[in-house]
Amino acid sequence: MVNLNGVLNISNLSRALLIRILFFSGFFTLLITSFQLYSDYQRGVLDIQREAELSIKQTEESLAAAVFELYDVRVESILDSINSFNAFAEVTLIVDSKLPGYNSINYVVTKKWSEDAIKKEYSKELTYKALNIKIGKINYKLNSSPLKEKIFSQAWTILLSQFIKTIFVSAFILHIFQKFVIKHLAEISTWLNNFKPDTSYNPKNIDLESDSSNEMTKLKSAILEMGQQVYRHTIELESMVALRTAELEKLAYTDGLTGIANRSAFFSRAEAELRKSHRLSYDVGILMLDLDHFKSINDTFGHEAGDNVLKLVADTISTCLREIDMFGRVGGEEFAILVPGTDKFGMQALAERLKSAVSNTDVSFLDAEKKISVSIGYTKIYPNESLKSALKRADENLYSAKRNGRNCYVTEIDFLPKVVNQTD
Numbered sequence: 040m041v042n043l044n045g046v047l048n049i050s051n052l053s054r055a056l057l058i059r060i061l062f063f064s065g066f067f068t069l070l071i072t073s074f075q076l077y078s079d080y081q082r083g084v085l086d087i088q089r090e091a092e093l094s095i096k097q098t099e100e101s102l103a104a105a106v107f108e109l110y111d112v113r114v115e116s117i118l119d120s121i122n123s124f125n126a127f128a129e130v131t132l133i134v135d136s137k138l139p140g141y142n143s144i145n146y147v148v149t150k151k152w153s154e155d156a157i158k159k160e161y162s163k164e165l166t167y168k169a170l171n172i173k174i175g176k177i178n179y180k181l182n183s184s185p186l187k188e189k190i191f192s193q194a195w196t197i198l199l200s201q202f203i204k205t206i207f208v209s210a211f212i213l214h215i216f217q218k219f220v221i222k223h224l225a226e227i228s229t230w231l232n233n234f235k236p237d238t239s240y241n242p243k244n245i246d247l248e249s250d251s252s253n254e255m256t257k258l259k260s261a262i263l264e265m266g267q268q269v270y271r272h273t274i275e276l277e278s279m280v281a282l283r284t285a286e287l288e289k290l291a292y293t294d295g296l297t298g299i300a301n302r303s304a305f306f307s308r309a310e311a312e313l314r315k316s317h318r319l320s321y322d323v324g325i326l327m328l329d330l331d332h333f334k335s336i337n338d339t340f341g342h343e344a345g346d347n348v349l350k351l352v353a354d355t356i357s358t359c360l361r362e363i364d365m366f367g368r369v370g371g372e373e374f375a376i377l378v379p380g381t382d383k384f385g386m387q388a389l390a391e392r393l394k395s396a397v398s399n400t401d402v403s404f405l406d407a408e409k410k411i412s413v414s415i416g417y418t419k420i421y422p423n424e425s426l427k428s429a430l431k432r433a434d435e436n437l438y439s440a441k442r443n444g445r446n447c448y449v450t451e452i453d454f455l456p457k458v459v460n461q462t463d
């Protein structure tokens with residue numbers, strides 16, 4: 040059955056199809072109807088002509104006799120009787136001028152009965168057969184009005200029936216098109232619109248009919264397969280990008296030699312921690328460490344040995360720290376530690392722990408007798424103080440420690456005594 044709802048509520052594609060069907064159907068209907076009506080018209084003209092010839096044949100002898108006998112009233116009456124035959128629009132009788140009694144002048148009688156005449160003029164010789172005398176000729180035009188009426192009513196019938204047929208055929212084609220094409224295209228379009236290659240791939244939202252030889256089912260399967268591949272590749276790509284990003288981030292933020300945070304990573308993390316400490320009002324200390332006489336290690340044992348010492352020291356320091364402490368290599372043989380949630384006692388204890396841990400580090404791979412040490416400068420970061428300003432103070436303390444003979448730690452007098460320990 041034709042689904043009228045579907046036909047009336049049509050998609051753009053269906054509308055385009057409908058317009059084309061109506062246009063082509065209308066065009067060909069008009070063309071075929073015109074041919075048909077033209078040939079019917081030609082046949083109709085022949086029929087009228089035959090009827091006219093027959094009518095003339097029936098009256099020919101009596102008309103010839105009336106003309107020959109100069110019986111004008113009878114001539115007129117016979118010509119009028121010809122009017123009873125529908126075929127004629129106009130009849131003209133032309134009597135031969137040589138006929139006795141007509142005095143070398145053509146005697147012409149024209150009878151006009153209808154305006155609707157076929158343009159062509161027909162002619163018929165008039166002979167008085169009883170005496171075998173040529174009387175003249177009858178010229179006549181055929182009456183087209185009955186034929187026109189017939190052709191017009193025929194045209195209306197054909198056009199109306201073709202129009203109704205076109206409407207039903209179009210509705211039926213649209214219904215089929217809607218059911219077998221549009222419905223599936225709409226489904227595919229909705230599915231593709233909802234398809235997010237990185238988050239959702241839902242094959243159940245596409246209805247795969249059992250007939251797998253159907254082109255639409257094949258198209259849907261191909262789209263689902265393509266969607267699955269795109270989804271899989273997107274997920275793979277995203278996890279690969281995440282992995283690479285993590286690796287790159289690690290490379291960007293990690294010191295290649297020691298594996299701890301590099302200078303920029305240390306400063307950005309320390310700044311963030313400092314903002315947090317200002318907001319939540321907890322104490323933070325900062326500590327700077329510098330290896331003592333490191334140049335001599337490089338010079339004596341080589342750069343590679345120096346690298347190993349740096350790695351060893353970084354590992355040693357890491358073992359002395361809490362998870363929340365931030366440790367970074369901020370220069371060649373210089374390290375910094377941001378210590379959240381601490382006080383002057385905690386800082387001093389940490390400095391002491393670091394100093395002794397480094398000096399107890401086994402560097403026998405350099406020389407059995409060789410010992411290493413660090414100088415430490417530390418300070419408290421005051422509320423709303425910048426990292427730069429606190430670092431400057433810690434650095435000054437570090438250089439004080441260097442000046443004080445190294446292998447020691449220094450902080451300000453009001454945080455602790457200027458020089459709190461010195462082993463040399």
Ligand SMILES: Nc1nc2c(ncn2[C@@H]2O[C@H](COP(=O)(O)OP(=O)(O)OP(=O)(O)O)[C@@H](O)[C@H]2O)c(=O)[nH]1
Nearest residue numbers: 329330331332333334335337342343345346371372
């Ligand atoms: N092996 C190695 N050496 C480095 C690295 N970065 C810096 N250095 C060296 O560390 C040395 C630092 O020397 P100085 O600044 O004179 O300091 P120092 O010899 O430790 O003397 P003080 O700090 O005064 O005790 C230089 O020789 C640098 O070449 C590194 O990544 N690897």
